[in-house]
Amino acid sequence: MHYGPSGVAGQKAILTWAVHLSVGLLVLLWVVPTLGLLVSSFRTADQISSTGWWKAPFAAEQVLQVRTADPGTQVQEGDLYVIEGQLLDETQAEKIASWGTSSRDVAAYQPGDVAEVRGGGTITVGEDGAYRMENTEPFEGGRGQRVFITAMVPPELTLENYRYMLFDDSNVNGMSRAFFNTLTVSIPATVIPILVAAFAAYALAWMEFPGRALLVAVIVGLLVVPLQLALIPLLKLHLGIGIGKGYLGVWLAHTGFGLPLAIYLLRNYMAGLPRDIIENARVDGATEYQIFVRIILPLSFPALASFAIFQFLWTWNDLLVAKVFLIDATGQTTVMTAQIVELMGTRGGNWEILATAAFVSILVPLLVFFFMQKYLVRGLLAGSVK
Incomplete structure (x- = not known):
């Protein structure tokens, strides 16, 4: 046809x-x-600032900041005081394209040119990175001359960023503590709403009682309530009843915000289960609790698992609720998203550290997504068809 x-x-x-x-x-x-x-996350700061990540496999022209040897290494040659050395020792570059002594003009000179040094004297930089500083008076100061060199640097991938994030004494305590704090928040905040929502969804799907349709309508209405609208009233309620700012408060907050969606998804899924199975169980004398535990829960595992994934990903990546309900000046309850914000404040120019911290924070959600993606698909379709 x-x-x-x-x-x-x-x-x-x-x-x-x-x-x-x-x-x-x-x-x-x-x-x-x-x-x-x-x-x-595997690139150096100079590479990130000079080229995009898509150019990581290729050599790129970069501006590198290096210093000459300190004045303590100077030697006297006749009437001149001389400092000599190599600028490319700490880089992977083979030759210099241009150089300068000021950040305002990093390519002011070509290899072989002579430039004046602040404080007196001159400096000459060759194409191979060798430099020579000369002065009729002794060089003074505690540090060497700052030099900006422009050179083609081959690609470099390093594990130094991860070593700093995971093993360096100056940072490991913060990130490791934040990792376990995030688990402490995410796991209970995922399990509690599932337990409550499963009982509520079964009652709304299979139990007859007055006001059931009204409750379903209220739950659907709660799905559109903005999260930001309820934060301050909920925090005042927690402070009023003595919960304060801590793990219990953030667990209850995530439970309250996640329950409407959980009940809605699970109720639709459970309502689509075969009615004959439930009716036969009741005829055989099974109680509602036995039907729920032995029949409904095993059959509803795809919906339970899918919402667990949604809720875990939400609580793991949350910053707003954690900022409101987990305020701790000592950092004992700081989650990973808040720790990354701290890194942005203290190490705003170290993009390699921020990229590594961000990837470490999404590693667990990535693993959850790849290993449980079939349940994510089922969760999107839960209750949509019968």
Whole structure:
């Protein structure tokens, strides 16, 4: 059978292509930033500031800041005081394209040119990185002359960023503590709403009682309540009843914000289960609790697992609720998102450290996504069809 351009077959083919292109675009929008973050976490600060992450496999022209030897190494040659050395010792560059002594003009001189040094004297830098400083008076000061060199630097990937984040004494306590604090928040904040929502969803799906339809309507309405609208009233309630700012408060907050969606998804899923199974169990004398534990829960595992993934990802990446309910000046309850904010404040120019910290924070969600993605798909479809 042949269908024309406006026939059903043609429309279906166009719709299929549109779906495939949309999915491909969404995957691309998600994968590209994640890949860029991963590559940047292995790059040095100079590479990140000079080229994009997509140029990581190739040599790139970079401006490097180096210093000459300190004045204590100077030697006297006749009437001149001389300091000599090599500027490329600590870099991977092979030759210098240009150089300068001021950040305002990092390419002011070509190899072999002579430049005046602040404080007296001159400096000459060769293409191979060898330099010579001369002065008729002794060089003074405790540090060497700052020099900016422009050179082609081969690609370099390093584990130094991860060593600092995970093993350096100056930072390991902060990140490791933040990692376990995030687990302490996320796991209970995922388990508690699932337990409550499962009982509520079963009651709304299979138990007859007055006001059931009204409760379902209220739950649907709660789905559109903005999170920000309830933060301050909820915090005042916690302070009024003595909960204060701590793990219990943030668990209850995440439970309250996650329950409407959990009940809605689970109720729709449970309502779609075969009625004959529940009715036969009741005829055999099973109680509501036995039906719930032995029949409903095993059959509802895909929906339970899918919401657990949603809730875990939400609580793991949360910053707003943690900032409101986990304020701790000593940093004992700081979560990873808040720790990254602290790094942005204290190490705002160290993009390699920020990229590494960000990737460490999304590593667990990435693992959860890749290993449990089939439940994510089922969760999106839970209750949508019968």
